[in-house]
Amino acid sequence: MEIKLAKSYGFCFGVKRAIKIAEELKDASTIGPLIHNNEEINRLKNDFNVATTKDFKEFQANPTKKAVIRTHGIEKQDLEVLKEMDVEIVNATCPYVTNPQNIVKNMSEEGYQIVIFGDEKHPEVKGVKSYSTSEAIVVANVEELQQKHIKRKVAIVSQTTKKVSEFEKVVCYLLNHAKEVRVFNTICNATFENQDAVRELSSEADIMIIIGGKNSSNTKELYNISKLSCHDSYHIENESELQAKWFDGKKLCGISAGASTPDWIIEKIISKIKEICV
Amino acid sequence: MEIKLAKSYGFCFGVKRAIKIAEELKDASTIGPLIHNNEEINRLKNDFNVATTKDFKEFQANPTKKAVIRTHGIEKQDLEVLKEMDVEIVNATCPYVTNPQNIVKNMSEEGYQIVIFGDEKHPEVKGVKSYSTSEAIVVANVEELQQKHIKRKVAIVSQTTKKVSEFEKVVCYLLNHAKEVRVFNTICNATFENQDAVRELSSEADIMIIIGGKNSSNTKELYNISKLSCHDSYHIENESELQAKWFDGKKLCGISAGASTPDWIIEKIISKIKEICV
Numbered sequence: 386m387e388i389k390l391a392k393s394y395g396f397c398f399g400v401k402r403a404i405k406i407a408e409e410l411k412d413a414s415t416i417g418p419l420i421h422n423n424e425e426i427n428r429l430k431n432d433f434n435v436a437t438t439k440d441f442k443e444f445q446a447n448p449t450k451k452a453v454i455r456t457h458g459i460e461k462q463d464l465e466v467l468k469e470m471d472v473e474i475v476n477a478t479c480p481y482v483t484n485p486q487n488i489v490k491n492m493s494e495e496g497y498q499i500v501i502f503g504d505e506k507h508p509e510v511k512g513v514k515s516y517s518t519s520e521a522i523v524v525a526n527v528e529e530l531q532q533k534h535i536k537r538k539v540a541i542v543s544q545t546t547k548k549v550s551e552f553e554k555v556v557c558y559l560l561n562h563a564k565e566v567r568v569f570n571t572i573c574n575a576t577f578e579n580q581d582a583v584r585e586l587s588s589e590a591d592i593m594i595i596i597g598g599k600n601s602s603n604t605k606e607l608y609n610i611s612k613l614s615c616h617d618s619y620h621i622e623n624e625s626e627l628q629a630k631w632f633d634g635k636k637l638c639g640i641s642a643g644a645s646t647p648d649w650i651i652e653k654i655i656s657k658i659k660e661i662c663v
Numbered sequence: 664m665e666i667k668l669a670k671s672y673g674f675c676f677g678v679k680r681a682i683k684i685a686e687e688l689k690d691a692s693t694i695g696p697l698i699h700n701n702e703e704i705n706r707l708k709n710d711f712n713v714a715t716t717k718d719f720k721e722f723q724a725n726p727t728k729k730a731v732i733r734t735h736g737i738e739k740q741d742l743e744v745l746k747e748m749d750v751e752i753v754n755a756t757c758p759y760v761t762n763p764q765n766i767v768k769n770m771s772e773e774g775y776q777i778v779i780f781g782d783e784k785h786p787e788v789k790g791v792k793s794y795s796t797s798e799a800i801v802v803a804n805v806e807e808l809q810q811k812h813i814k815r816k817v818a819i820v821s822q823t824t825k826k827v828s829e830f831e832k833v834v835c836y837l838l839n840h841a842k843e844v845r846v847f848n849t850i851c852n853a854t855f856e857n858q859d860a861v862r863e864l865s866s867e868a869d870i871m872i873i874i875g876g877k878n879s880s881n882t883k884e885l886y887n888i889s890k891l892s893c894h895d896s897y898h899i900e901n902e903s904e905l906q907a908k909w910f911d912g913k914k915l916c917g918i919s920a921g922a923s924t925p926d927w928i929i930e931k932i933i934s935k936i937k938e939i940c941v
Contacts, residue, residue, distance in 0.1 A: 567845050568845075570839070
């Protein structure tokens with residue numbers, strides 16, 4: 386049986402970059418969990434002594450510590466407090482998140498009303514919003530925007546993981562209510578690239594193994610897409626869930642993984658499949 | 664029988680302004696017909712000696728003449744040629760058209776690729792396009808845009824008479840293909856205000872008289888809207904077409920007029936209706 390990985394799967398560019406930064410730094414603390422995968426957090430803790438700090442103010446008690454800002458970024462005012470402490474700050478904010486932070490800063494300084502399309506409580510959005518020099522509007526959909534007063538000149542950015550079709554609706558509402566709308570498409574395609582790749586691979590494979598946390602919504606989405614073209618699709622978290630009978634008579638096994646699944650978990654599962662199919 | 668005018672009808676702000684300019688100026692020539700209504704052109708000719716010049720180069724033979732630039736505006740290079748002649752230039756370009764001309768100039772100077780949503784052959788669009796310092800793209804729909812190469816930074820304006828729903832489609836395509844899109848909603852609501860007003864009035868009137876050229880597409884559109892709510896809707900060009908029997912037993916007569924219909928034609932028709940219904 387042939388095993389084939391999807392063209393795009395697992396960690397995105399920004400997460401890979403942040404993990405590499407944390408590994409190279411060693412003995413550091415990340416502000417909030419670096420990714421939503423406990424096994425990976427444990428590996429970083431055990432192999433590189435990278436701890437997870439819930440609140441950056443904890444550094445006050447331990448000021449010689451190295452602080453890693455995770456991919457989501459942090460709020461501008463928090464960064465300023467952190468800078469006043471005696472802490473080595475290493476910024477692992479994803480460049481795709483730094484971009485809307487800068488846009489929001491510049492556009493608000495130029496007098497544009499700032500609209501952020503995203504979830505108000507998401508750390509990335511909180512961070513981006515904090516860079517606005519005027520009161521920014523955060524909306525998750527058009528209905529929320531309808532409750533807001535729109536000025537003549539508006540600049541809009543999006544949370545990186547939002548769907549472009551929803552972003553379009555918000556932009557269309559704005560262009561009906563403002564004279565000028567500066568649209569910055571800050572959506573990152575990583576999530577959608579994984580989805581496209583599963584769509585492609587599942588149409589040729591006769592068994593698909595989708596790897597990721599059972600509560601990971603992006604992994605579930607990959608599984609649902611896979612199921613559409615490949616009846617024998619399975620969503621697993623680790624190699625212990627694999628069943629030999631799944632592979633009986635199969636010729637091509639496709640593999641994909643959610644955005645929080647590290648490569649080493651994927652590799653362990655592939656080894657186990659090879660064992661089963663010997 | 665009561666006669667009621669639609670809340671909005673006939674000439675838009677820009678056309679009214681241009682006619683006033685031509686009347687006050689006297690003995691002038693407009694570059695191209697001021698509006699698409701021969702009766703009005705004749706009135707301006709007879710009462711104010713305002714002629715219509717097909718080609719502005721005709722001024723060369725008669726350099727002391729006053730030249731009126733009509734609401735659509737003219738191309739930048741033509742204006743420059745005109746300025747070199749010994750001609751008094753009076754600019755009656757609609758301010759709603761001067762606006763996209765200025766935007767296109769400034770945005771192209773700032774390095775944005777210019778996209779104009781409109782009809783390439785329309786004089787307004789030709790004029791707006793001429794203000795771009797780089798090669799501007801003119802598209803009438805998304806399909807045409809798909810044939811074009813889109814740069815990273817794009818600025819878009821619309822022909823003033825386009826539908827916003829179509830403009831939205833073009834903007835959505837752009838935001839999927841550019842990193843920054845500056846959207847300037849330069850659509851003028853005048854046409855749509857006349858339509859909204861007919862929609863409202865025709866739902867309460869029991870006869871509707873829609874006045875305008877039989878080949879005027881915006882008048883035909885008003886008639887079609889009126890017909891939806893008021894069965895007894897009539898599209899006429901002048902008072903000779905009115906028939907007394909139309910008004911038998913009617914209580915409320917609604918009146919509207921296309922964008923090229925001057926007030927004095929509307930007034931003549933209203934007088935005639937009053938005569939019929941005495």
